[in-house]
Amino acid sequence: MNELGSISPELLVASVMVASTPILLAGLGELVVEKAGVLNLGVEGLMIIGAVCGFAMSVITGSVLAGVLAALVGGALLGLVFAVLTQYLLSNQVATGLATTLFGLGLASLIGKPFIGVRPPEMPRLRVEFLSDLPFIGHVLFSHDPVLYLSLGMTLLIWYFLRHTKKGLILRAVGENHDAAHSIGYKVRQTRILAIMFGGAMAGLGGCYLSLVRVPQWTEGMTAGAGWIALALVVFSSWRPLRVLLGAWLFGGVTVLQLNLQAAGVGIGVAYLSVAPYVVTIIVLVLISANRSQRLLNAPACLGRSYYISS
């Protein structure tokens, strides 16, 4: 275990935070979508569209900010396609979500083709005199990029929005019982479309964090299941934003640990270590779903059901 000792704990914590950001963003977005009663299985496709849009735009313009905006717009637009199909044409949400993923993966590799092997501009990092130089805390808290801080801020913001604002209450009402919400005058369809577009933008942001910060380069299929892990994260969290953060750290931790073990050359094959995030996801899902009562209490009652308005 000598090799493990050489990994500094502050770097480890900081890299866990970086590794968890993409799935945290995508997971938070999907949480809002599901709270509105829509199951969007297209997160993987939305993420990779965000990854490629963000990457391409920041390489073309040389501006990371433009890239981030492109990722938000790209994700929201593909989300809009899903929204129109499921909300206006009342298509099956599972099938439409899969279509979003397959289409997104294809479109992303089409757009990304000229960008393979290109280095993106670097995302600026926070640097505060004194604070960033503090031992441990400086590295863990005061030396990240703005998107990471945004993801933490969004966690709190979404928690506050769902729990303490009227709009958040309406969104939850739409997800719990769309008939009742409709009959007291709330706009079911409009709420859901906005939620889906928000979810798309968040997944897009998570995707571009992968291609601009975490990796940073463009490769085909680079999300490698991150979107699906984000979906699992929502189930894991029992639809609670703060638990999404917790779950994201858990999965980020497993990913980083696995990478560090590989680098340290522990006597287990690379392939066996790299399955860890997927296997952990399955195990966590089993543990959560085995606990039936809690699961049923928190799932939005109308999750996955289309809503037809007669007039």
Added chain:
Amino acid sequence: MLRLEPRAQPSTLMQATAPLLAIVATIIGGGILFLILGKNPFESIRIIFWDPLFNEALVSYTRPQLLVKAAPLVMIALGLSFGFRAGIWNIGAEGQFVMGALAGSAVGLALHPMQGIWILPLMLVSGIAGGFVWAMIPALLRVYFRTNEILVSLMLVYVSYKILTAMVTGPLRSPIGYNFPESRSFHDNPSMHNSELIAGTGIHWGIVITGLLVILCYYVMRRHLFGYHVNLMGQSNKVARFAGVRINLVIVVCLGITGALAGLAGILEASGPAGKLSPHFPVGYGFTAIIVAFLGRLHPIGIVLAGLLMALTYIGGELAQFMLDAPAAAIQVFQGMLLFFLVAADVLVNYRVRIGTPGRPTSGAREVTAGSSS
């Protein structure tokens, strides 16, 4: 203003017309896509949809390839159709395909210098077992812990990719392959090789077996009690339970069928057209088969037609790459678009499009549960 009015009965006419509408829309959308890519849209569409079937210079290669590519898609989609009808979403067929190929290949390669007519059948049985066991993971977790089978089966796709890489760089690596991450070629040993049965037609055992399976699946779906239970469950879980359907058993059997067929398709592909295992062996048949199943309306005959069409887009896509220098991913976008248009066209099955405001008020709001339509 356009609005939708629910039909009293799903339209059978639209059931059949919707896929055709989706295909037409995809061809138009695909033309626009090629236009954006700077290619002549009419030429592109001709190369993808017409040339593989009717261009004299190409058909000797493309027509057999059509069957070769359609066979695994149809075989996997047949399996998927049972689950999808019952509202069980196994979307990890890709992983079951890989594990079937791995299990079957491992048995074949372990026996390598041996000869015997029993070797290929034994490999196929192992392939079936490999896919079946891999599908049992989401099935049993769903039944015993109510774990979401969509997420579990999908996670297992990534796990299977990693295992494949580990195997071809480890135990299954070819001893004569200069350390490349790939297995020994199955063509080296006639007993392991799933070869062409009639020269020049592309017909191998996989195509024969797929044909038989289509008939079998048609029978089970239409005439057998199990098919009835599956359909009943798709309509309503509650009704099915009251009617005495053993829900958990149906879940396990549906996932088992998909896994077994995907595994069989995997080993047939590895020992035949692919010829060897390598990290590039899976090309996404397991995911494309989902489109095939939906496009074929979860009906065996429809699935055959849809499988042939998808195979056509694969071959046409290769031609377009070769002749127009079109990017390979364009065909993936094409297939994604097709599924989008298909789920959109499905609205016509359950709803009528009306112009103007409603004549008489319909009673309140109606809802459709995800999974019950299509």
